[in-house]
Amino acid sequence: MEHKSTGRQILVYGTLAVMLVFALFPLYWMLNTSFKSQGEIYNLTPTFWPKDFGWEAYDKLITEKGFLGNVRNSLLVSLAVSVFSISVSMFAAYAISKLNFKGRSFISRGILYAYLMPRAVLFIPLYMLVSAIGVNNSVYGLMLIYPTITIPYATWMLISYFKSIPVEIEEAAMIDGCSRGRTLRSIIFPLAAPGLAATFIFSFTLCWSEYLYALVVVTKSADKTITLGLSEMIVGDVFAWGPLMGGSIIASIPVIIMYLFTSKYMVSGMTVGGVK
Amino acid sequence: MRTASDNKLAYLLMSPVLVYLLAVMVLPFGWALYLSFTNKVVGMPAVFTGLKNYAELVQDSLFWKAAWNTLIFTAAAVFFKTVFGMIMGLVLNENIIFRNLFRVLLFLPWTIPTIVSVFTWQWIYSDVGGVLNFLLLKLHLTDRPLGWLATPDLAMFSVILVNVWRGIPFMGIAILAGLQTISKDIYEAAMLDGAGAVKRFIHMTLPSVREVTIMAAVMTTIWTLNDFEIIWLLTRGGPSNGTQVLSTLSYTIGFLNMSLGKAIAIAIMTMPPLILLINYVTKRSLTSGD
Numbered sequence: 001m002e003h004k005s006t007g008r009q010i011l012v013y014g015t016l017a018v019m020l021v022f023a024l025f026p027l028y029w030m031l032n033t034s035f036k037s038q039g040e041i042y043n044l045t046p047t048f049w050p051k052d053f054g055w056e057a058y059d060k061l062i063t064e065k066g067f068l069g070n071v072r073n074s075l076l077v078s079l080a081v082s083v084f085s086i087s088v089s090m091f092a093a094y095a096i097s098k099l100n101f102k103g104r105s106f107i108s109r110g111i112l113y114a115y116l117m118p119r120a121v122l123f124i125p126l127y128m129l130v131s132a133i134g135v136n137n138s139v140y141g142l143m144l145i146y147p148t149i150t151i152p153y154a155t156w157m158l159i160s161y162f163k164s165i166p167v168e169i170e171e172a173a174m175i176d177g178c179s180r181g182r183t184l185r186s187i188i189f190p191l192a193a194p195g196l197a198a199t200f201i202f203s204f205t206l207c208w209s210e211y212l213y214a215l216v217v218v219t220k221s222a223d224k225t226i227t228l229g230l231s232e233m234i235v236g237d238v239f240a241w242g243p244l245m246g247g248s249i250i251a252s253i254p255v256i257i258m259y260l261f262t263s264k265y266m267v268s269g270m271t272v273g274g275v276k
Numbered sequence: 277m278r279t280a281s282d283n284k285l286a287y288l289l290m291s292p293v294l295v296y297l298l299a300v301m302v303l304p305f306g307w308a309l310y311l312s313f314t315n316k317v318v319g320m321p322a323v324f325t326g327l328k329n330y331a332e333l334v335q336d337s338l339f340w341k342a343a344w345n346t347l348i349f350t351a352a353a354v355f356f357k358t359v360f361g362m363i364m365g366l367v368l369n370e371n372i373i374f375r376n377l378f379r380v381l382l383f384l385p386w387t388i389p390t391i392v393s394v395f396t397w398q399w400i401y402s403d404v405g406g407v408l409n410f411l412l413l414k415l416h417l418t419d420r421p422l423g424w425l426a427t428p429d430l431a432m433f434s435v436i437l438v439n440v441w442r443g444i445p446f447m448g449i450a451i452l453a454g455l456q457t458i459s460k461d462i463y464e465a466a467m468l469d470g471a472g473a474v475k476r477f478i479h480m481t482l483p484s485v486r487e488v489t490i491m492a493a494v495m496t497t498i499w500t501l502n503d504f505e506i507i508w509l510l511t512r513g514g515p516s517n518g519t520q521v522l523s524t525l526s527y528t529i530g531f532l533n534m535s536l537g538k539a540i541a542i543a544i545m546t547m548p549p550l551i552l553l554i555n556y557v558t559k560r561s562l563t564s565g566d
Contacts, residue, residue, distance in 0.1 A: 008473075012370045016378060019364060023382050026396045026441070029407060033399065046407045092293035101286035107294070109558050114297055116495075116554045118502035120523035121543045122301070124530050125308035129300065148301050151293055180285065209389030211505050216531060227391045231509065241399050248392040259387040263380055 030252075033245040034058070041241050057242030058250075065240075067247055069222065070229030077142045077225060078207035084143075085150035086200050093158030094188065098167070108159065114152035119212050122148065127216045141217040142225070146210065150203040157202070161195030162188070198262045205255045226251045308540045316537035329541035338517060338525070339542070346521040346546075348432065349507075350500045353439045357500075358493050360440070361447020365485070368448065369455040379449075386445035394509045397438045401425055401510075425511055428518020435507050435519050439500060447492050454488035455481070491560055498553050501546065522546050 033041060034057050035050040061067045095101070096108050126148065130141040165188060173183045189196070211227040218224055224232070230247050233240045287294075312329055314322035333339045368379050385393065400408050401424035409421040424434045458481065466476055504523040507513060513520035513528065522542055530539025 016367050030396045088292040091289040095286040095289040099282050099286040101283045112558045120502035120504050125304035129304045211391050252388040
């Protein structure tokens with residue numbers, strides 16, 4: 001390696017420090033606010049550490065705002081949608097990555113198209129669909145339409161995982177007399193397990209963070225998800241900053257933990273195909 | 277080698293996904309496309325009106341303002357995300373202590389739900405108790421508190437800043453992945469030949485991460501073009517439509533004015549550039565993936 005000049009070191013660590021402050025300050029501010037009392041939050045001079053560290057905001061969030069109900073709805077929808085999406089996507093992804101069939105390139109292109117199709121274009125058609133079926137206003141409506149986000153995504157991710165499994169392994173198993181189904185069950189899917197787990201986690205976080213579809217589909221308060229629960233804490237111009245920041249912390253913790261476990265899959269997951 | 281049994285098996289395996297996508301994505305989209313040619317209002321039957329919605333939009337100055345704002349918002353956000361993402365990638369590619377820890381920390385803004393980042397920034401921007409004005413006043417960078425979301429130009433800056441804050445990690449990590457594929461030997465050879473840091477960056481680093489950077493930037497452009505949450509939650513498209521973009525205009529017309537037909541027409545009109553971008557990504561990733 002090259003000689004490390006001091007100037008270069010200062011430049012690198014200086015830039016790193018600026019980037020860290022920029023990236024982390026809002027997160028620190030969220031945490032800081034959530035442990036302050038109502039009075040301290042509305043103080044004109046902000047304090048950089050809570051004077052009386054307390055749980056007032058979280059208490060209010062749970063007893064007054066019913067945030068646990070939102071958390072339960074989000075958990076339910078995200079789990080159901082992710083389980084369903086992965087269990088159908090893995091078969092489709094296997095077919096697209098390993099089998100030779102007519103229309104293969106058309107279908108893989110279609111999947112990528114569906115993945116990139118923005119929600120801002122689809123939200124009205126999907127709203128009309130759930131209204132027509134009569135599952136608007138409930139978590140079931142979200143369970144019906146969230147796979148439009150997760151299935152194309154999961155299929156696309158899994159195609160690249162399956163492609164990375166050498167075809168020889170499969171051939172060897174089949175020469176040894178394994179049926180296609182048995183090969184899938186006892187060789188391919190176990191080998192792809194880390195990929196399946198990572199895809200599951202990303203699907204979960206996509207549902208967990210979704211706002212636009214939830215906004216147009218669910219209006220019944222008992223069925224609202226965390227993103228709706230948070231946005232409801234703003235009434236007119238009145239912001240309940242304490243509970244809002246506390247709820248933000250609660251909404252962020254599960255996704256942050258999940259990302260930490262899968263951080264090494266992050267890159268390949270995000271820019272599938274692009275960086276190969 | 278294609279066999280009949282492969283065809284059957286493949287379609288059998290794909291059938292749940294294909295049926296679902298056809299029923300819940302393709303058909304509703306086709307139906308919506310039809311409704312954009314009608315005067316569909318929530319709760320009323322649709323009457324075919326041909327190109328009326330489109331003609332009205334083209335003549336509506338608000339539509340053009342939203343289109344212009346979308347362009348500004350996207351261009352500025354993508355530019356800054358790419359530049360800072362490049363810097364993040366370069367810094368993380370250096371031999372620094374706790375590199376993995378810093379990589380994870382710098383990635384956090386991208387992981388948390390968008391709505392959470394929006395509220396946190398809204399609180400930072402707030403004119404009552406907001407920490408940004410407090411810090412700027414304290415450092416004497418301004419002599420009076422600024423209304424970050426109160427004037428059209430400043431509000432546009434503020435929504436772009438939130439989008440950039442969220443989006444840098446994606447670009448940074450993608451570019452970092454590209455940088456890590458560059459072999460160290462080439463650099464050493466270039467250094468022995470006396471190439472300076474700037475020269476090495478322009479002639480070696482940039483060309484080798486060009487592909488990844490363009491790909492990640494195009495994907496970011498697709499997402500940024502259709503960003504709804506950040507703008508809707510921070511400004512509702514205001515003040516005086518200063519941050520009104522096509523996605524928020526479509527929502528306003530569809531769900532506040534109840535004119536679904538016209539709202540869909542707006543979404544449809546954003547499709548041509550979108551299709552170009554999506555085509556670019558599909559072409560690139562399908563050729564490199566196969």
